[in-house]
Amino acid sequence: MFIGHFTERPYQDPKSGYFGATGKSIKDLTVSNDIYDPMLGSDLYNRYLDEKIYAEEMGFDGLMLNEHHSSPFCMGSTVNVEASILARITNKAKIVLLGNVLPIWDDPLWLVEQLATIDMISKGRLVSGWVRGTARESVSHNSPPAYNWERFQEAHEFIVKAWTEPGPFRWEGKHYQYRYVNPWVKPYQKPHPPIMLPGVVSRDSVMWAARQRIPYIMLATQLEPTRQSFEVYKETAREEGYEAGPQNFGYLWKVHVDETEELAEEVARKFVQGPSNPFNAGNEGTANPALNKLPGMTSRRRTLPTAQVATANRGGQLSRSFEDQVSDHTIISGTPKTVIPKIRHVLEYLRPGSVFFWDGDGAMTHDDQMRSLRLMGEEVLPAVREIADELGLDSPFEVDPKTGKKFEELQPETSDEIAAAPGD
Amino acid sequence: MSGDSSAYTEEEIVIPEGKLTMRTSGSGDPVLILHGELGFPGWRKYHQKLSEQYKVMAPSHPGYDESDRLEWAMKVSDLAAVYLQVIDDLNISNIKLIGFSMGGWLAAEMAVMDPGKFSELILVGPMGVKPEEGEIYDIFLNLAPDFLEESFLNPKSVEEYSLIRPEEPSPEQEELWEVGREQSARLAWKPYMYNQTLPYLLRRLKGLRTLIIAGKQDSIVPVDAFRIYNESIPGSSLNLIDQSGHRPEIEKVDDFLKAITKFLS
Numbered sequence: 001m002f003i004g005h006f007t008e009r010p011y012q013d014p015k016s017g018y019f020g021a022t023g024k025s026i027k028d029l030t031v032s033n034d035i036y037d038p039m040l041g042s043d044l045y046n047r048y049l050d051e052k053i054y055a056e057e058m059g060f061d062g063l064m065l066n067e068h069h070s071s072p073f074c075m076g077s078t079v080n081v082e083a084s085i086l087a088r089i090t091n092k093a094k095i096v097l098l099g100n101v102l103p104i105w106d107d108p109l110w111l112v113e114q115l116a117t118i119d120m121i122s123k124g125r126l127v128s129g130w131v132r133g134t135a136r137e138s139v140s141h142n143s144p145p146a147y148n149w150e151r152f153q154e155a156h157e158f159i160v161k162a163w164t165e166p167g168p169f170r171w172e173g174k175h176y177q178y179r180y181v182n183p184w185v186k187p188y189q190k191p192h193p194p195i196m197l198p199g200v201v202s203r204d205s206v207m208w209a210a211r212q213r214i215p216y217i218m219l220a221t222q223l224e225p226t227r228q229s230f231e232v233y234k235e236t237a238r239e240e241g242y243e244a245g246p247q248n249f250g251y252l253w254k255v256h257v258d259e260t261e262e263l264a265e266e267v268a269r270k271f272v273q274g275p276s277n278p279f280n281a282g283n284e285g286t287a288n289p290a291l292n293k294l295p296g297m298t299s300r301r302r303t304l305p306t307a308q309v310a311t312a313n314r315g316g317q318l319s320r321s322f323e324d325q326v327s328d329h330t331i332i333s334g335t336p337k338t339v340i341p342k343i344r345h346v347l348e349y350l351r352p353g354s355v356f357f358w359d360g361d362g363a364m365t366h367d368d369q370m371r372s373l374r375l376m377g378e379e380v381l382p383a384v385r386e387i388a389d390e391l392g393l394d395s396p397f398e399v400d401p402k403t404g405k406k407f408e409e410l411q412p413e414t415s416d417e418i419a420a421a422p423g424d
Numbered sequence: 425m426s427g428d429s430s431a432y433t434e435e436e437i438v439i440p441e442g443k444l445t446m447r448t449s450g451s452g453d454p455v456l457i458l459h460g461e462l463g464f465p466g467w468r469k470y471h472q473k474l475s476e477q478y479k480v481m482a483p484s485h486p487g488y489d490e491s492d493r494l495e496w497a498m499k500v501s502d503l504a505a506v507y508l509q510v511i512d513d514l515n516i517s518n519i520k521l522i523g524f525s526m527g528g529w530l531a532a533e534m535a536v537m538d539p540g541k542f543s544e545l546i547l548v549g550p551m552g553v554k555p556e557e558g559e560i561y562d563i564f565l566n567l568a569p570d571f572l573e574e575s576f577l578n579p580k581s582v583e584e585y586s587l588i589r590p591e592e593p594s595p596e597q598e599e600l601w602e603v604g605r606e607q608s609a610r611l612a613w614k615p616y617m618y619n620q621t622l623p624y625l626l627r628r629l630k631g632l633r634t635l636i637i638a639g640k641q642d643s644i645v646p647v648d649a650f651r652i653y654n655e656s657i658p659g660s661s662l663n664l665i666d667q668s669g670h671r672p673e674i675e676k677v678d679d680f681l682k683a684i685t686k687f688l689s
Contacts, residue, residue, distance in 0.1 A: 144613040295605035
């Protein structure tokens with residue numbers, strides 16, 4: 001079992017008017033950064049880094065970061081900068097990027113270099129995921145949405161080649177051209193950092209990941225559609241001639257632990273407060289219809305009929321109340337004693353080899369997060385590991401997702417290869 | 425939306441890698457009409473009136489409406505070259521070329537590449553050059569119905585407005601708008617709706633009779649862009665129609681027809 005910690009790093013500003021249960025609903029890409037308070041931003045960036053350090057101390061295997069742009073719900077607009085800092089200030093946890101938004105990079109050689117640098121400084125702790133990004137990412141970096149999927153694929157191929165093949169070489173692609181590729185930085189891990197692919201309920205991206213035999217991480221989806229998607233992966237894997245197991249599956253969902261049941265519920269309700277977050281069920285804010293219709297993000301004809309990607313709706317759970325989410329375990333909160341059986345239920349239901357606990361988000365304070373991390377480390381994580389062992393839930397770092405064989409039985413060089421598919 | 429379809433003949437023209445929809449009506453000198461960023465706006469009064477004097481040819485560009493997308497085409501000038509090939513294949517000359525909005529940009533690129541093909545060039549509210557004052561309205565961050573509404577100064581008083589922007593667009597119409605926006609995004613996402621070198625290329629049109637016509641109150645393309653067109657094309661005329669937004673051919677159709685008929689005769 002691989003256990004990671006995640007938060008969107010919300011910009012929490014009680015003065016903004018966009019904060020808290022009664023705050024104004026944020027319409028995507030309509031909030032001016034005129035209200036941005038750099039002193040507060042500075043405190044929050046440091047707070048979220050401190051929480052990652054503490055998460056490692058408490059025994060988390062993975063420190064997960066994501067990236068969004070121009071939006072208060074996620075301060076992680078330069079995920080590689082945060083990862084670089086974690087590379088130096090943490091010691092053993094993997095730094096899991098889910099992920100870099102490939103198509104918005106006009107010069108993916110920067111990604112080749114940055115990610116390899118992070119991998120070296122962290123001594124091989126980088127897990128490098130890719131996403132296509134949402135419409136807001138394309139708008140923010142003025143990246144052509146109609147070529148998003150082409151750029152994703154070409155950047156991926158280019159980065160893998162630059163990581164694995166000796167330079168110098170030329171790259172004359174449709175979207176990227178280089179006459180001298182010879183980065184003086186190489187990944188610590190061989191052949192290169194492993195990939196996990198995050199996504200939502202999208203049949204095509206799940207199948208894509210299955211064909212590449214890389215772990216697919218479902219992001220805060222409801223349990224039944226998540227299980228169905230894992231079945232799609234398994235069926236595709238069988239067609240490809242291998243059996244997918246827990247090592248191929250990951251699941252991220254909201255888990256908060258606290259000292260009493262009352263306190264746990266009070267704090268867990270803050271998941272659906274704070275700055276509106278289109279990915280945070282119950283607090284999505286107001287959708288921007290122009291973003292949902294950004295021309296070309298989803299091709300309307302003739303190109304890529306298999307690449308339709310669900311980005312707006314996480315498994316049909318928009319606007320679900322806190323109570324609804326608690327009732328079906330997509331939010332789990334309580335004391336360690338009550339939380340552990342609920343986590344067991346999720347593990348039994350989905351059988352993932354990797355889990356990411358989404359915590360410390362919405363309107364939760366630093367103290368809320370630190371109490372939860374402490375209790376997780378003291379009681380929850382050890383119990384979850386025991387359950388996972390009992391259920392045979394091996395992580396992709398224990399069992400090769402490509403072969404289903406334990407790494408200790410394999411030659412080290414043959415263990416990891418990479419690929420990617422559209423996520424959000 | 426398609427207007428009176430009995431007023432014209434519709435056929436498919438085969439081009440490399442696909443087919444184009446071409447609508448034709450009338451006889452006389454050919455008038456090639458290039459639509460804007462959302463696709464063919466339907467057979468409107470200006471099409472009809474022009475077809476009484478000329479042979480009107482109104483295609484849907486590659487990637488718009490039912491015309492096939494050309495995967496390789498990434499710039500407006502790519503479509504310009506495709507159309508010049510179509511003109512060669514149809515073996516027509518002395519063409520009166522009229523382009524609307526983004527289609528005006530396309531017309532300008534075509535004329536620059538092969539000015540001898542055309543007897544007159546009319547650019548109606550053309551995109552394609554970067555205004556020094558103001559910015560071109562962002563059609564990608566605004567929905568098609570909102571864009572269309574913004575394209576008129578006084579939409580309520582315009583006879584054909586409800587044909588251009590129906591109160592409740594059909595799903596088919598909405599899909600066609602999205603298809604158009606997607607194709608336009610493939611051609612003009614960045615730089616947004618202009619070619620930085622076009623003003624310098626336009627000097628080549630010295631010998632081509634050119635009219636730039638636009639609404640004086642255009643809030644989609646700043647009138648400064650029309651000034652740049654006017655100054656870049658030696659000998660061109662600029663006609664700004666008062667009390668009109670971005671679609672003078674709809675909003676002030678009589679004034680519009682009067683101006684271009686005078687120019688063409």
